[in-house]
Amino acid sequence: xxRDGWIGLGLLLFSGWLYTHLDDIPANPLVPxxxxxxxxxxxxxxxxxxxALVLQQLxxxxxxKDQASRARRVxxxxxxxxxxxxxxxxxxxxPKLGYFFSTALxxxxxxxxxxxxxxxxxxxxxxxxxxxxxITYTVFERYLHxxxxxxxxxx
Amino acid sequence: xxxxxxxxxxSILEPRIFFSMVAGALAGLIGGAIPGVTxxxxxxxxxxxxxxxxxxxxxxxxxxxxxxxxxxxxxxASLIGIPGTPSAIATTFDGHPMAKKGEPxxxxxxxxxxxxxxxxxxxxxxxxxxxxxxxxxxxxxxxxYFSLFVLTLSVVGALTEGSIIKGLLSGTLGLLVTxxxxxxxxxxPRFTFGLEFLHTGFAxxxxxxxxxxxxxxxxxxxxxxxxxxxxxxxxxxxSVSHLQVLKDILSQPFNLIWSTLVGLWIGILPAVGGSAANxxxxxxxxxxxxxPEKFGTGISxxxxxxxxxxxxxxxxxxxxxxAFGIPGDAVTAVMLGALIIHGIQPGPLFVITNVKVAYGMxxxxxxxxxxxxxxxxxxxxxxxxxxxxxxxxxxxxxxVFCVVGSYALNNIMENVYTLLIFGVLGYFMVKTGFPLxxxxxxxxxxxxxxxxxxxxxxxxxxxxxxxxxxxxGTLLVLAFASFVLAIYQEQRSxxxxxxxx
Numbered sequence: 215x216x217r218d219g220w221i222g223l224g225l226l227l228f229s230g231w232l233y234t235h236l237d238d239i240p241a242n243p244l245v246p247x248x249x250x251x252x253x254x255x256x257x258x259x260x261x262x263x264x265x266a267l268v269l270q271q272l273x274x275x276x277x278x279k280d281q282a283s284r285a286r287r288v289x290x291x292x293x294x295x296x297x298x299x300x301x302x303x304x305x306x307x308x309p310k311l312g313y314f315f316s317t318a319l320x321x322x323x324x325x326x327x328x329x330x331x332x333x334x335x336x337x338x339x340x341x342x343x344x345x346x347x348x349i350t351y352t353v354f355e356r357y358l359h360x361x362x363x364x365x366x367x368x369x
Numbered sequence: 370x371x372x373x374x375x376x377x378x379x380s381i382l383e384p385r386i387f388f389s390m391v392a393g394a395l396a397g398l399i400g401g402a403i404p405g406v407t408x409x410x411x412x413x414x415x416x417x418x419x420x421x422x423x424x425x426x427x428x429x430x431x432x433x434x435x436x437x438x439x440x441x442x443x444x445x446a447s448l449i450g451i452p453g454t455p456s457a458i459a460t461t462f463d464g465h466p467m468a469k470k471g472e473p474x475x476x477x478x479x480x481x482x483x484x485x486x487x488x489x490x491x492x493x494x495x496x497x498x499x500x501x502x503x504x505x506x507x508x509x510x511x512x513x514y515f516s517l518f519v520l521t522l523s524v525v526g527a528l529t530e531g532s533i534i535k536g537l538l539s540g541t542l543g544l545l546v547t548x549x550x551x552x553x554x555x556x557x558p559r560f561t562f563g564l565e566f567l568h569t570g571f572a573x574x575x576x577x578x579x580x581x582x583x584x585x586x587x588x589x590x591x592x593x594x595x596x597x598x599x600x601x602x603x604x605x606x607x608s609v610s611h612l613q614v615l616k617d618i619l620s621q622p623f624n625l626i627w628s629t630l631v632g633l634w635i636g637i638l639p640a641v642g643g644s645a646a647n648x649x650x651x652x653x654x655x656x657x658x659x660x661p662e663k664f665g666t667g668i669s670x671x672x673x674x675x676x677x678x679x680x681x682x683x684x685x686x687x688x689x690x691x692a693f694g695i696p697g698d699a700v701t702a703v704m705l706g707a708l709i710i711h712g713i714q715p716g717p718l719f720v721i722t723n724v725k726v727a728y729g730m731x732x733x734x735x736x737x738x739x740x741x742x743x744x745x746x747x748x749x750x751x752x753x754x755x756x757x758x759x760x761x762x763x764x765x766x767x768x769v770f771c772v773v774g775s776y777a778l779n780n781i782m783e784n785v786y787t788l789l790i791f792g793v794l795g796y797f798m799v800k801t802g803f804p805l806x807x808x809x810x811x812x813x814x815x816x817x818x819x820x821x822x823x824x825x826x827x828x829x830x831x832x833x834x835x836x837x838x839x840x841x842g843t844l845l846v847l848a849f850a851s852f853v854l855a856i857y858q859e860q861r862s863x864x865x866x867x868x869x870x
Contacts, residue, residue, distance in 0.1 A: 221801055242555050247826050249552035252819045256545050263538045293590040301768055305789050309782050321765040328761035346766055358421040360777040
């Protein structure tokens with residue numbers, strides 16, 4: 215089965231699992247259709263469409279076409295992986311270190327790693343990171359009264 | 370009406386609002402000019418700055434970004450051959466060859482003036498259309514609203530590029546997302562699994578930021594790498610006779626008006642956007658031209674078609690948003706979210722209950738077009754320098770703004786987690802060929818569809834009313850027709866011989 219077929223199967227299982235949780239939603243005697251009516255309709259639709267996707271993949275030779283088109287595209291996953299990991303760490307550190315320190319660290323390190331990571335570029339990256347954190351912090355906190363995360367690890 | 374519009378023009382010209390809009394237009398021009406930074410992304414970046422503003426100031430700023438962005442895309446499209454935004458793709462076909470032939474100033478300014486004229490012509494339709502359609506929508510009951518939203522979703526789900534099943538699945542998943550949290554009528558929790566965070570459901574804006582900005586950035590890193598070639602702004606002589614350029618544009622009234630109408634229509638269609646408008650208008654201009662063979666060689670006809678249509682598309686998108694509360698494209702989806710944050714619900718009552726904001730939006734639309742031309746006249750050379758900002762510098766900064774925009778919504782980290790979840794989901798959806806537009810539309814319309822469905826059943830349990838009420842029935846027939854048309858088109862494209870074409 216092709217990638218799309220597996221996705222269809224995954225969605226089928228997921229929507230089936232959600233469907234089993236519909237009975238947990240309490241009914242409401244005040245309305246003729248309860249709060250589970252609409253999600254039930256949607257889940258039935260999702261199940262139907264997921265089944266159609268699986269069947270379509272089983273009946274057509276789309277898999278080969280997908281693979282052929284994927285092979286033609288030139289993509290580098292390294293920068294994406296680096297950016298994603300960096301962003302994930304940033305989101306984790308944000309409530310701990312607070313906006314200013316985590317942003318300075320995130321922008322400096324990601325800018326340095328995504329470009330050519332050479333030592334002579336490090337001061338420039340640090341300057342960009344600190345500058346970004348400082349300017350955005352000042353503008354949002356001082357002038358726009360948009361409050362940014364404080365760090366729980368900081369006094 | 371004239372009095373209201375003149376009052377609105379006066380409020381937009383108040384220094385506080387005017388300078389915010391100028392800053393928005395400048396941000397839009399810069400964002401639009403940088404390849405890889407879409408207008409949607411720029412609006413998302415500007416969004417947190419508008420949280421502290423009043424509704425009119427905030428929305429005027431975003432309209433400035435929108436219109437500035439549409440024009441900014443043509444600078445890089447013409448001068449370096451890389452469209453700054455998808456809505457300037459067709460501008461590269463003739464703009465870049467014209468610049469290479471030694472007329473960069475003519476290429477850029479033909480685009481700028483065509484954008485202005487197309488935008489202003491569409492503005493007339495916006496003023497008339499938004500108010501008239503809103504009046505029509507006032508006669509809608511819950512059956513008509515339900516059917517209208519179903520039509521919108523089916524058109525977007527079925528007509529987006531790729532598989533129909535994937536488009537419809539994407540839309541349905543978007544609707545399912547809105548069922549998480551308390552139900553909109555009785556506030557009974559659904560699919561919360563005992564998690565406090567899920568009780569209020571997912572906030573709409575972090576979903577949008579994740580789906581559009583985060584996933585777009587990740588793809589750009591994959592396909593474009595982190596470095597761009599540097600260009601020298603000194604290479605371009607941008608001097609031009611403006612009178613000559615305007616004469617050239619006005620000597621093609623049919624091309625200008627038809628392209629404007631194409632852009633306007635595409636804008637009115639939900640979630641299609643300027644990327645389709647400029648290509649379609651270019652194609653139409655070529656078909657109607659007496660010299661189609663010259664298209665692609667650097668003639669003004671192609672630039673006029675592309676640029677008039679993409680600015681007219683803004684007017685069309687705003688019509689749908691203001692009259693029905695349905696976003697015409699991704700940018701208006703963000704604007705719709707921003708209005709909701711300010712406690713304003715776009716829809717048929719919007720124009721009547723929020724006269725100041727609604728007419729202020731119309732006034733901002735016209736003034737932003739003029740402001741954009743003035744900024745371009747003064748800063749063109751600066752924009753050329755800006756387009757060379759490397760992606761490895763841009764990505765971390767844009768990601769920080771995505772976080773600020775999500776966090777500042779309610780000052781809670783949960784919104785940032787939502788951004789992350791939907792950013793990753795959006796990235797995988799794009800990688801696996803699932804279109805994002807139907808999902809976003811599903812998230813926007815989900816609650817409205819449910820509310821109108823339940824209201825109509827509570828009013829009368831006869832389900833045939835959806836089909837027998839004239840407007841509702843027509844809308845549902847159109848929804849079915851769009852679905853059948855999409856199946857027919859998919860079958861046609863699968864026939865041997867067409868796939869390779």
